[in-house]
């Protein structure tokens with residue numbers, strides 16, 4: 001049995017008609033920048049979050065614009081997790097500020113104890129990443145940011161409609177960023193992203209940043225960039241958004257099936273859910289000391305797995321000048337050698353999950 005890591009083709013086969021219709025409508029309108037499809041998707045997404053939003057070109061731009069909207073720049077330090085995708089730190093550097101890496105906890109999110117060690121008088125903000133679909137400790141982070149007068153920015157690229165105590169990811173901080181990269185829980189058929197703001201004023205400032213400083217064509221109150229949500233992508237996203245709750249529910253169901261089958265197998269550590277968190281399993285990441293051997297074994301059985309991520313950010317060549325050492329980020333350092341992402345997406349069948357579970361059980365039985 002083949003188990004690919006992603007299977008967007010089957011998702012799109014089910015949505016073939018509405019996606020084609022969306023394409024035809026935009027093509028026939030011959031309006032490819034802005035317009036009703038963008039407004040429509042923004043209003044649909046805003047109503048799910050109950051916060052003002054601004055469609056942008058991708059999730060990385062959304063983070064950059066969120067930071068610029070809050071005035072982050074040269075001389076500032078911004079706290080960000082050592083264990084994440086590089087967008088959550090490179091955008092800090094792009095503003096001219098300094099990314100200050102903090103280690104993560106057993107939930108793969110910011111370690112509050114390490115944050116306390118790294119706050120300085122120059123610290124202006126914290127970028128909290130809700131990695132793999134699980135929220136960072138938002139209640140404590142909100143309190144900590146209030147105490148130290150810091151901005152809180154949420155990276156929700158892997159956490160569409162995840163929540164904690166019923167509060168949706170993106171609604172806890174001062175600003176938030178979403179990505180609709182094709183393989184995210186809500187994905188476009190290309191690049192797309194969204195900025196979420198805590199106030200209409202911040203949303204308006206973000207909109208200026210995304211559109212050459214203007215709210216209309218010849219308005220340049222400030223300098224900005226060109227980062228617009230593509231009209232065609234907005235039309236596709238409006239087709240997909242109504243399915244997101246169901247897709248997330250399917251991911252959660254698959255996670256339960258994996259948990260049942262893999263509990264107590266070998267030396268595996270399975271994903272944890274902190275109490276009160278509604279995890280949406282963008283990724284199902286297991287840990288084992290025999291990661292590489294297990295990955296090869298599964299590849300032989302036509303089960304595709306990936307590593308998110310092979311290297312913690314502080315140890316990437318991009319950050320070499322900071323001279324980070326493993327002892328500063330012990331958890332992230334260890335994760336590099338232990339994490340393995342199993343296939344998880346709504347269209348995965350029970351039989352496929354059973355097959356993955358069986359093969360992992362077989363791998364450890366042989367040892």
Ligand SMILES: *Cc1c(COP(=O)(O)O)cnc(C)c1O
Pocket residue numbers: 058059060061084085087088129155157158178179180181191192193
């Ligand atoms: C995907 C991702 C991003 C960036 O999104 P793009 O749309 O690819 O620019 C940012 N942060 C995290 C954690 C991501 O997984």
